[in-house]
Amino acid sequence: xxxxxxxxxxxxxxxxxxxxxxxxxxxxxxxxxxxxxxxxxxxxxxxxxxxxxxxxxxxxxxxxxxxxxxxxxxxxxxxxxxxxxxxxxxxxxxxxxxxxxxxxxxxxxxxxxxxxxxxxxxxxxxxxxxxxxxxxxxxxxxxxxxxxxxxxxxxxxxxxxxxx
Amino acid sequence: xxxxxxxxxxxxxxxxxxxxxxxxxxxxxxxxxxxxxxxxxxxxxxxxxxxxxxxxxxxxxxxxxxxxxxxxxxxxxxxxxxxxxxxxxxxxxxxxxxxxxxxxxxxxxxxxxxxxxxxxxxxxxxxxxxxxxxxxxxxxxxxxxxxxxxxxxxxxxxxxxxxx
DNA sequence: GAAGATTGACACTTCAATCTTA
DNA sequence: TAAGATTGAAGTGTCAATCTTC
Numbered sequence: 001x002x003x004x005x006x007x008x009x010x011x012x013x014x015x016x017x018x019x020x021x022x023x024x025x026x027x028x029x030x031x032x033x034x035x036x037x038x039x040x041x042x043x044x045x046x047x048x049x050x051x052x053x054x055x056x057x058x059x060x061x062x063x064x065x066x067x068x069x070x071x072x073x074x075x076x077x078x079x080x081x082x083x084x085x086x087x088x089x090x091x092x093x094x095x096x097x098x099x100x101x102x103x104x105x106x107x108x109x110x111x112x113x114x115x116x117x118x119x120x121x122x123x124x125x126x127x128x129x130x131x132x133x134x135x136x137x138x139x140x141x142x143x144x145x146x147x148x149x150x151x152x153x154x155x156x157x158x159x160x161x162x163x164x
Numbered sequence: 165x166x167x168x169x170x171x172x173x174x175x176x177x178x179x180x181x182x183x184x185x186x187x188x189x190x191x192x193x194x195x196x197x198x199x200x201x202x203x204x205x206x207x208x209x210x211x212x213x214x215x216x217x218x219x220x221x222x223x224x225x226x227x228x229x230x231x232x233x234x235x236x237x238x239x240x241x242x243x244x245x246x247x248x249x250x251x252x253x254x255x256x257x258x259x260x261x262x263x264x265x266x267x268x269x270x271x272x273x274x275x276x277x278x279x280x281x282x283x284x285x286x287x288x289x290x291x292x293x294x295x296x297x298x299x300x301x302x303x304x305x306x307x308x309x310x311x312x313x314x315x316x317x318x319x320x321x322x323x324x325x326x327x328x
Numbered sequence: 329g330a331a332g333a334t335t336g337a338c339a340c341t342t343c344a345a346t347c348t349t350a
Numbered sequence: 351t352a353a354g355a356t357t358g359a360a361g362t363g364t365c366a367a368t369c370t371t372c
Contacts, residue, residue: 277355
């Protein structure tokens with residue numbers, strides 16, 4: 001790890017950033033990172049599905065609506081709240097509505113708009129899901145790391161966030 | 165690595181693991197972690213698609229075949245190599261084949277089996293993709309982190325891997 | 329014309345069912 | 351019956367096109 005390596009003709013001193021490629025070890029860490037995150041996401045999703053019949057997408061939508069004033073939001077506000085594109089939200093709401101989790105209503109103040117309303121069933125489903133879901137996060141992520149490692153995660157994600 | 169932890173029962177004071185939920189801060193770190201990984205994956209995927217016309221799934225399949233003896237593998241070996249279920253591989257190969265990236269042939273030694281062969285076009289596409297892709301990994305991941313942080317990533321993923 | 333939202337087409341993923349050969 | 355592989359259905363996600371209203 002001290003010396004530079006590589007396939008592609010990397011070099012030690014002057015900046016060759018346009019040519020340098022990751023070393024085998026760097027690539028290994030990258031793959032571990034991305035695969036671990038994916039595995040965790042998948043395990044959380046599977047548990048949420050099995051125990052509560054909700055997908056992670058369902059969960060974030062229900063969470064956003066639960067926290068909203070009057071348990072309702074304009075479509076575009078909801079999209080912003082969960083960080084989705086409008087089209088993705090539309091498709092997902094179309095799948096949630098027949099399941100009775102949400103309801104769509106016309107917007108009183110803007111005839112173009114739509115409001116998404118949390119139904120009683122949706123609120124129940126979210127309430128039942130929250131403790132199991134948070135417990136799983138604790139078990140699979142928080143408890144798997146030391147406080148020091150947890151702090152390192154925060155540091156690392158902040159560093160990665162600054163790029164692009 | 166100094167202080168003890170946890171999972172399974174080690175604890176500092178009395179164990180409340182069955183009831184405790186993540187703190188607000190722990191949840192924030194969790195979300196940052198999962199969202200950062202997702203954002204990175206997405207950015208890499210978008211670049212690979214734009215610059216090379218390949219999805220990450222295409223890339224791993226082409227990589228596995230490139231490294232294989234004779235640039236060909238039995239379907240199930242390929243599935244194992246990339247860590248997919250057979251059905252997923254079948255569906256993906258069905259999309260890659262008409263694009264001329266791979267070809268499927270009957271297996272000589274087992275009439276049930278199929279062999280997946282890397283075509284010339286597939287080899288070209290992979291060759292064109294590899295440097296841009298690895299450069300992007302370096303730029304977005306490796307170069308965004310200090311050597312110390314990179315080592316911390318390896319440490320953290322190892323810790324997370326041991327769970328479940 | 330621009331904004332809010334939906335729709336259609338297509339790529340991806342998983343599960344269960346199926347088909348063929350061992 | 352079990353193994354190798356494919357298929358169909360349904361959920362998910364992105365992009366571009368569309369429709370309505372501002």
